[in-house]
Amino acid sequence: MSQSGPSGPLEIGLGVEPPSLRGATPAPAVGQAGRRGVLISVISVVVVFGLLGWIVVNSPNWPLVRDAFFNAKYFWRALPYVAQGFVVNIQLFLISEVLVLICGLGIALMRTVPGPIFLPLRLLAVIYSDFFRGVPGVLFIFLFGFGVPALGIPGVPNDTFVLGVMTLVLLYSAYVAEVYRAGLESVHPSQEAAARSLGLSRAQALRYVVVPQAVRRVIPPLLNDFIGLQKDTALVSFIGVVEVFRQSQIQEAATFNFTPYLASAALFLLITVPLTRVVDVLIARDRRRLLAAAR
């Protein structure tokens, strides 16, 4: 039967024991015991964080740090500019992420295609992965962002935004390909066997049975890479694009206050933190299904 284990911070926080896999009923999280548990949790959080906060604001250099990094005046002054720069980052990672998910899967499939005649394809995929995972991103953006356009090859785009997207896609597809590969290999071969036994071709078995399962399994590492991608959009600042990092730098150079950097950090967190929580829910739901069915 299906089971419901702890699936989120609240259940974990309440210390609810996971039920056995045979479907025993879990300890009741409602009623007197549950309410008291919640109250204790709330008090515990308030006490601990209150104490930490108190220690921080009473440390000797706090006023200096606060003025240099947490200065409200400069925060609000910088925010419109920094937010405007952040729009560029958002566009960059939204477009890049879609392309990375597609290209990464392509590279992973290229790497696993069987048959001796396809060795060159597999080798290409290996070389690609090794190179783009090994090269530091900042080095590559200089190479690609300045170097390639300087060759003047007709048809190669010279828009710095487009070059930025291409750089990010090249770099991150390598990582995502490895993640997909792990996912593909984690799907039990009996799934592909069952699909092939129905008479589906290898491509159909991959497309309808293996890849959908593989992708669901690797959502956490894919998300990790996506968060890395969101942060690495700052790389395009090196080829002149005024995105959030450069804009923070401009603000900071004008005012000598570091709060603009904090404003941009806040904007990033605004996006990444809710995303992480959404995916936690997705993972829990999918894992229940997969674990139960894999008997």
Add this chain to the structure above:
Amino acid sequence: MRASLLRLGAIWSIGVLLAACSAAATATPTPAPTATPAATATPAASATVAASPSATASACAAANLQTMTPGKLTIGTDNPAYPPWFGGTPPDGGLWQVSDPTSGDGYESAVAYAIANKLGFPATKVVWVVAAFNDVIQPGPKKFDFDINEVSYSADRAQAVDLSDGYFDNNQAVVAVSGSPITSAKSVSDLKAYRLGAQVGTTSYSYITDNIQPTTAPKVYNDSNGPIAALKAKQIDGIVVDLGTAFIISSDGEVPNGVIVGSLPSVGTPEHFSVVLNKGSALTTCVNQAIDALQADGTLANLRAQWIASEGDAPVLTP
């Protein structure tokens, strides 16, 4: 009993939190602390300084100056050091690239040694260190006695560091590739239609955003090489940079087929370069005296003529 204890605990915790927040809100902001104590002039005479008409000459004598290393003057500039500000060939495998500040060649190298001389430090007592441009204009203790690196004076910057009297009056200029459409521009407003680039945090960049205000947002780079690479890659149409640098990069091949589209008119107070010192540095008064003396006796003008190409060679853009 237990319930009321819990309630007490909750109220206490909330109280602690509130106290912490109010402490943060009511604390008055204090200015950044000064890195060095205020200068105190000592009356002790020193025979090492050449005769100077100033009454406080003895206070600026080398022996009395509170330099980082006693007996030596530490001067900072960025690496690579570029002409026309620095000349000479650095030794292979050495620290400095492109030019050698220790050579005394180049406008700023020469001015630096001239200031050092006025302060009573011969060339042998001068030590050069690397200081990145972006770090120099920030508040915070410095690892040099003064820095000379095409730093323009601005009121904002003067709050973070000490800026000396000007040793060079500066104009911005636009560099492009010959034959490109931007070279036909005759005025500042003609430039609006083009893609421009500059280094972050520079007066070149603020000139673009304050005065030119192009229709396409300018591109901004970490260092002075970024704009040049972008110009070569045709990602921008023109670089805005100080005139002295513009002369060099357009003629020495850094920008292939480079030309100066024109020098940009000053808006408001004309720009000048200042030497950078620690905020509240003991040396600032003496460095100012030295610079004023060099200005008065024509040294600066001579050095300028020697090292900086004449402005007559660059067209002047109208506002």
Add this chain to the structure above:
Amino acid sequence: MSRTAAAAVPGAPVLHLDGVHKSFGQLEVLRGIDLTLAEHEVICLIGASGSGKSTLLRCINLLEAIDAGRIELDGKPITGVPVDVNRLRRRIGIVFQAFNLFPHLRVLDNVTLGPRRALGQSRAEAEKQATALLERFGLADKAHEYPDRLSGGQQQRVAIVRALAMQPDLMLLDEITSALDPELVAEVLSVIRELATGGMTMLIATHEMGFARDIADRVCFLDRGAILEEGPPDQVFRAPREERTRQFLQRVIEAGRLQV
């Protein structure tokens, strides 16, 4: 190809194995299997674990390649010559011990995937047929559930339906009740009985001796990769000729899996 319910009268040979050998590395798992399965016939393979039952079934639908010998389907060889493996597998249904349902698809989609993608049926057509099959086997109310919400018996029945939806000429069943709790075995066995009565050609590897005795036309005892004994169930179970068969059956009776 409809199979009308009829007496299970064996017809023309559907499957023919001739001297089939299979090794995994040094280990020889099948040592010369000769077997013929006629239309509408039900053959049960019995034998200890490791005797080669599963391997044999996997060789028949070409999941494993044989090392020597020949396999023929409807008189045409399927080994040793280039064949369209996918087309072949559409004609042979196989159900595994571990169900192997697709966990990311609902039950209905599990059943319609093959007909839609491999047979090219439209969604409506495939779903109509799938719903009818699910109803026939008492699973209609589970059509929109995910496999993890079903009991083991229900999942295995869905696996059978999934194989049936491809309208195979022959069904291979690989110990399909071995992973089930005892109380769930009966519901699956009743499905198989119904298929047998309906005239489905089946090759069943099983530990369920009572069941084998009931529905098999013939029973083959596999011992260390070869068919040691073969014959009608009454003969093999009541009067086995080989000593090893006797020993095996004795162990089975002692384990309470067979009443003689």
